[in-house]
Amino acid sequence: MPNKLANFSRNPIREIRLGLTGRASNRPPGPRGRAVTGVLREYQGDPFTYLRTCAEEYGDVFSVPLPGMDVVCINHPDHVGQIMADNTGTFSMIGPFESLARTIIGASIPYMEGEPFRRRRRLITPMFRNSSLAGLSPAIVDEFTHRIDAWSRWADEGTTVDLQHKIAWLTMPAFMRAMFGITVTDDEIHQLDLDIRTVMKMMSAAVLINKPPNLRPGGRDNLWRAYRRTRRWIKTQIERRLANPIDGVDLLQVLLDARDEDGNPLSRKDLVAELMILIGGGYETVVASTAWTLALLRDNPAALQRLYDEVDALDGQAPTYADLERLTWVKACFDEGQRMQGHPFHPRITMRDSEIGGYRIPKGTIVGVSVYALHRDRRWWQDPDAFDPSRFTDPEIASARPSLAYIPFGAGPHRCIGSQMGYMNAIFILTLLHQRYHLDIDPAWRPTHASTFSCTIEGGLPVRLRHRQTADLGDARQPV
Amino acid sequence: MTTIRVDRDLCLETGQCARILPGLFVLDDAGPVRLAGDQPSGPAALSSADLKQAHHAAATCPSAAITLEEQ
Secondary structure (H helix, E strand, O other), X not given: OHHHHHHXXXXXXXXXXXXXXXXXXXXXXOOOOXXXXXXXXXXXXXXXXXXXXXXXXXOOEXXXXXXXXXXXXXXXXXXXXXXXXXXXXXXXXXXXXXXXXXXXXXXXXXXXXXXXXXXXXXXXXXXXXXXXXXXHHHHHHHHHHHHHHHHHHOOOOOOOEEHHHHHHHHHHHHHHHHHHOOOOOHHHHHHHHHHHHXXXXXXXXXXXXXXXXXXXXXXXXXXXXXXXXXXXXHHHHHHHXXXXXXXXXXXXXXXXXXXXXXXXXXXXXXXXXXXXXXXXXXXXXXXXXXXXXXXXXXXXXXXXXXXXXXXXXXXXXXXXXXXXXXXXXXXXXXXXXXXXXXXXXXEEEEOOOEEEOOEEEOOOOEEEEOHHHXXXXXXXXXXXXXXXXXXXXXXXXXXXXXXXXXXXXXXXXXXXXXXXXXXXXXHHHHHHHHHHEEEEOOOOOOOOEOOOOOOOEOOOOEEEEEEOOHHHHOOOOOOX | OEEEEEOOOOOOOOOHHXXXXXXXXXXXXXXXXXXXXXXXXXXXXXXHHHHHHHHHHHHHOOOOOEEEEEO
């Protein structure tokens, strides 16, 4: 009963409507929270730990009272399948805001549902296929290699640098080269990095992870200016390409050539929207997950040594696409880094009255999963706070847990379309980096989550780089 | 009876399903994954022996390209 009163005070109109229609009963348990703000303070203080603690206390389906609404958090792989792999239209990424999003920014796959979504996804899929990525990989490795080689300038000098930021300067130009076939200037990287992070900040503000960026005109952190500047930059790349067609194929060309079942190309507005979403989702996410992997590898010297052994088996050669199948431990380290990184809340909107785990979920309820809590659930992960990549390489351990206990890229139809590109980029970066350098991280330093869409490391990844020496390798192998 | 379909236009060619059930999913140089047998996209009837692994393949397909239907 106390819960019901608390709900009532936070959104009385909705509660009255639910009560009148007999749909107010059998709601999930959860913290009561304050009258108006609910548990906003606790959630925003540390959404990762808070939702994990709630899951341990209230079970697999629980209510999280926030201002204006009680969202529902789920924490069981079966329920993840129910809301994320739903193909009945009961749970939606964008819900009633689909046409609004289409009008304002253009139609893009995260904001589409149903048959239009599947048509668009089919249109974009070819550029993320293994066969396409194999073709793009030499340019990406080349971009990574010459930039990581350039870090030699400050290696061995004892200078502490933010490697997370440095990795952004790897992934952004590599992504742009794969996407547009261009080499971006340092000024462009700087501006795009700032602007895209500002736009992404608005998206994470929607799930109350952080405050929105500056919405008033003027100022550096201004959303509208950042959005317009990024759109303008993308349009310029499209116009350049249309004026100067290329012989080869890159991601922009795949999108320009794409035709739907009726033979129609993407509209210019939708093309810009798709490219912006792909850039936003395509580079900072890899930056964050790779930085977390590096930060956590430090805690497991045996895992780190095994990684060195695996990359040394390439005999100093730059990795190729074909090598990805051999670099299984590097991939496992990245998987384990993503597991521990997690994400506080992946939401869906309930489009019709439903039931999850025996609890009533009325239409309009925001339901989501705390990826962080799911990835540290002791039912599926033994000693969940330890960095142990063998969870992903030991077939017995890996097959013992439900497949949807691990969802770094989401699940179902909306699962990240660029996941294979993400793996490719991260494995290439981890390999090239460890072929060349040792990372020294202050033993007293601990990574914590930043309040960003991509869940980067707060304050960055402070690292001193050292060139690898023969003595470090522990045997007769030569440094790269 | 359970039938299986594959939306080959959505396939990302990761080969995950072919590693789970190599007798059912075929991924080679010819392009996106196809179902063994006459109809590359299905529908095909699933044997009870394959059912559990087919569900696993559908749940872990990175593009949700595999669907199972109860007839």
